[in-house]
Amino acid sequence: MSNPAGGQKPLGPDWLSSAAASPEVSSAGFGFYVHVPFCASRCGYCDFNTYTATELGPGVSREAYAQQVRAEIRLAAARFPTVPKVDTVFFGGGTPTLLPAGDLVAILGEIRDQFGLAADAEVTTEANPESVSADYLRQLRQGGFTRLSLGMQSTASHVLTILDRQHSPQRALDAVGWARSAGFDHVSLDLIYGTPGETAADFENTLRAVIDSGVDHVSAYALIIEQGTALARRVRRNEVPQPSDDVAADRYLAAEKLLTQAGFTWYEVSNWARSDSDHCRHNLQYWRGGHWWGAGPGAHSSLPGVRWWNVKHPARYAAALSESRLPIEDHESLTVDDQYLETVMLRTRLRDGMRVSSLREDGIAAARQVVADGLADADAFEEGTIQLTLPGRLLADAVIRDLTT
Incomplete structure (x- = not known):
């Protein structure tokens, strides 16, 4: 796909122009990551670049966000002398599904218009179970999304409470059913294990519920106490114990045993799938050294020999785009x-x-x-x-x- 600007020399810093012109750009596949930094509430363990409504400050709104991301996508496409076709798209956050389904579909449409999508492109969005409905997922599927990754974490109510998760244990399982009814062939559930207060039985019950739900992919991560989070402060005040490495190891072994028995196979240390076709292709691009453009506040991008990242706060992000500037904070040559x-x-x-x-x-x-x-x-x-x-x-x-x- 030729440059929308008519093949003119790409604009921007020399390091970006040089990387964008490299023939290696699409040799290992090219992905697009879209960061949506909004959350309804802040989970106690999370240190991602996310903001609740009260944290956004003046001049920032969810309503304007899709247009801002679309503007960055257009600026991105203009940097390539030959625009690479996109093999995978991943909407992460935050909670992408706090935006209307039409906004996510419009952003995907901009990527398609400016870059082009491979015929078999994988298009994933993360979602919190409480932020989706059956109708919402139908709109996403009809708009071109092919894969859903739901943040379940646990089916134990007391574990969800420690993690400050807002959904009920059943809600994630209901969302799996809605996704299947909407026509999603690929549905993943994400788990966190080793939360203080979680028992071996709690985690086994979670795994069995995940297996029975019929999903084709499972991600399971040990809880890490990140400095600066609410959970870290609770651990420091001895309100909850520090997670145990030995317990985390036991949980991992339980996951491997039960998931393998159910027909899943690990393909990355923290990820299992029912078949090779159920692997998360976008993440495999990261792990196998592919290249991608990251849009949104704080998003990271990677082209041959260079890595860069956007400004973190949505207000600064919006300000850069209002001036038709790429919202790049800094870069590093690898x-x-x-x-x-x-x-x-x-x-x-x-x-x-x-x-x-x-x-x-x-x-x-x-x-x-x-x-x-x-x-x-x-x-x-x-x-x-x-x-x-x-x-x-x-x-x-x-x-x-x-x-x-």
């Missing part, structure tokens, strides 16, 4: 060492692993020890690939440190 570190960090977490030949000499020596310790599969290593075993997945961060130091 060194060979940076790219090597990212490759090892991301690909090691995948079930298909990474090639041993991609490691440096000291990394290969470390990999041999990782295999000797039972953290990577010995047969796969002999065939030239590092693939984590189940114990290795539990210690993935440590394995990555060993391979890169």
Whole structure:
């Protein structure tokens, strides 16, 4: 797809023009991420770039947001001498589904108009269960969305209370049914485990409910206490205990056991799917070194050799676009060492692993020890690939440190 500006030289800083002109841009697939920074309330564990209505300040409104993002998409397309076709689109947040369904469809339409979508493009939105209805999901599906990722976290009411989640345990399960009725072929449920007060039975009941719901994808993450969050303050005041690493490991083993028995297979340390076609292709682009443009406040983008990020606050974001400027805060050029570190960090977490030949000499020596310790599969290593075993997945961060130091 040629540049909408008629093939003129892309505008903007030299580093962006150079990266956008690279033939590597679409060689590994090209994605589009849209950040929607609005939340109805702030979850106690969350440190994402999100804002409730009372935190937005003057000059910012949800009603104007879709037009602002569409303006950024148009400015983005003008930066490419040859606009790459988009393989995957992911709306994240925040809570994208706090916007009207028509706004999300309009943003997707702008991406289609300016960049073009691959015939089999995957289009995902995250959603909180309380922010969607059967009619809302029908509108999204009719507007071109193909995949829904619902933040369920748990079916235990007391766990949801600790996390400051607003939905009831049943609401997420109802939303799965609405999504299927709307025609979504791919529906994911996201879980958090290791919350203070969660029992082994609580998590098992959650897993069984997820399996029975008929979803094709599950993401499960250990609760991390992020500094500056409400939950961190509660832990500091000894109102709730610090999550236990041992408990988190037990929960992960339970997830692996029950999901595997139900026909799911892990394809990334924290993600399971019923089949290869149910993998989240957008996230795989991140993990496999693809490229993407991130639109919205605080969104990050990646093109060959460079990474940049937008201004964080929606007011500053809106102000830049009102002046027809890309809302870029700053950028970094990725060194060979940076790219090597990212490759090892991301690909090691995948079930298909990474090639041993991609490691440096000291990394290969470390990999041999990782295999000797039972953290990577010995047969796969002999065939030239590092693939984590189940114990290795539990210690993935440590394995990555060993391979890169």
